[in-house]
Amino acid sequence: MTLSLTDSPAFSWKFLESYLRRYDVHAARHLELLGEVRSRLEAFDLGRNADRAASFLCDKDVSREGEAAAGSGRLAAAANMAEELERLRYQLLNERAAALGEEDLRATEELDRIYARLVDRRTPDGRRARRLLWNPDFARDAVERLEQSLDPALPLEALTASARRLTEEHFAPESGDRPGKGGRHRVLLYAPLYLSNYCVNGCVYCHFRFDNPMPRIHLSPERAVEEAEYLVARGMRHILLVAGDYPQLTGIDYYVSVVDALRRRFAGQWTVEIAAQSTASYARLAAAGVLGVTLYQETYDLSRYAVLHPRGPKTRFDRRLETLERAAEAGIRRLGLGILLGLAPAAEDARTLVRHALYLRQRFPHCTLAVSLPRLHRPPEGFAVPHPVDDATLVRLYCGLRHALPDAELVLSTRETASLRDYLAGVCVTQLSAGSSTAPGGYGDRAAGRAAAGGEQFPVNDERPVEEAAQALRRQGLAVVWESA
Structure with missing residues (x-):
């Protein structure tokens, strides 16, 4: 199945599509995953359902009475997507480790932003260790x-x-x-x-x-x-x-x-x-x-x-x-x-x-x-x-x-x-x-x-x-x- 992802105001879907097609040997499956994730985000507004989103990772059913079965299924599906998205990100970091450049960092940071939205992560900043830990200007006073x-x-x-x-x-x-x-x-x-x-x-x-x-x-x-x-x-x-x-x-x-x-x-x-x-x-x-x-x-x-x-x-x-x-x-x-x-x-x-x-x-x-x-x-x-x-x-x-x-x-x-x-x-x-x-x-x-x-x-x-x-x-x-x- 061939998917074409268009950009939304929040995420650079087109950039990720181009990146995966060039560097990911499993691009077909992962483009399909991104399409599913985007549909999930558009259909399920995490900002107005924070109580459900907060339970994604623990796979808890916190849906209202009368929606228990359907809510549990939605949460399980979102949790599975989140785990697969996390695995994709680490696969790319591992495969590109020897030549990790700005484009790779952008792709992995974009995937992290999407993951954060999917699970309603509450920390204000994303995962940027690769960008900062070898930067001599970061934490300069402490290192001195x-x-x-x-x-x-x-x-x-x-x-x-x-x-x-x-x-x-x-x-x-x-x-x-x-x-x-x-x-x-x-x-x-x-x-x-x-x-x-x-x-x-x-x-x-x-x-x-x-x-x-x-x-x-x-x-x-x-x-x-x-x-x-x-x-x-x-x-x-x-x-x-x-x-x-x-x-x-x-x-x-x-x-x-x-x-x-x-x-x-x-x-x-x-x-x-x-x-x-x-x-x-x-x-x-x-x-x-x-x-x-x-x-x-x-x-x-x-x-x-x-x-x-x-x-x-x-x-x-x-x-x-x-x-x-x-x-x-x-x-x-x-x-x-x-x-x-x-x-x-x-x-x-x-x-x-x-x-x-x-x-x-x-x-x-x-x-x-x-x-x-x-x-x-x-x-x-x-x-x-x-x-x-x-x-x-x-x-x-x-x-x-x-x-x-x-x-x-x-x-x-x-x-x-x-x-x-x-x-x-x-x-x-x-x-x-x-x-x-x-x-x-x-x-x-x-x-x-x-x-x-x-x-x-x-x-x-x-x-x-x-x-x-x-x-x-x-x-x-x-x-x-x-x-x-």
Whole structure:
């Protein structure tokens, strides 16, 4: 079927038709999709039916009495169109990634505008990460503060003192959290709960990669509850659910069932660090009670990214880049981002990370940002860390993030040693994992005195029990909290 799309005052349909005919191998189907979308928009005025439009992604039936069946069908059709339109946009970004130019950006931004109208997206600006994150004029002042922090001519003592003052200013403890008159700033303790280490991706630096011979473990929702019991017994109330990317086992239905099981059993805050999901899937997680989504770009260097991620869904750079935007648009309120230090030149990646954080802040001012700098220590056999980062540079990077992003949570995992973690917590870090296992089922193995079955994502360097880590923070006059504000 051949369609010809004429322009409307709102959207450049003719431009998209021309673009797809030239660059899209599936142009016939996608032109048909655009025709259906346009008909839908013209027939169903989203501006006068915001209550229906707001439910597209969650697929809820909110139609009036007497229109329930027809309304449900319309919503389902619109939701399916929205998901297909989103997939088309990422297909084009992926296929054109090597030669992405102004025409490509215009096409993907136009598709995003149409998508936004179709789902009645309420954020004022569209997805423009590709246009802004590598623009040296965007967030220039913040990037300059980062660069000043990395300058070895600036004495480390002066840098850490300034970072400490900013942290105390923006993260003063609540009165009930203060451990006496010496309380300086608050630090959130959390724990990861690994659900599955099955993964179809080929990330060359990761122990979970598909071809790494390791024990593979996948927890049922019931087993996840058992693991959470160990964490809750130690005082944990903020728990990060982590899993590899294996759609056959870890699809959205699985995650929703796990979160439902956990919330029926425990009070607390649940966040996820899982494979990139669609907007509709994030809406389901938000509806299930998920507070936050963490997803690291690993590196913002496109050429290095391609070499480091040779296989699997994670090869799609732009879909990953916009993940946190999809999550926020779907109702997630806490966004975790970061880079994996060691994969690329640290300063270069950190500059783009700062721009990414401020871009997200600009689009979603109501969301909390949590920024992390995990560092590669002991990668899988056969992978040599190409750009190692020493302790002094790590300290400067964290202080630089504090100066560039004064009110962002800064996160540090048990990849690092106890002494370095305690030091950075006293300077600028506001969120620490503690008592962590990075293997599915690891807490139960530890509690039962069993030898670990293997299957860790990365080695843990700070093996202190939760309470010991908490006491070390309190001795510095820091306020330990168990839930985020």
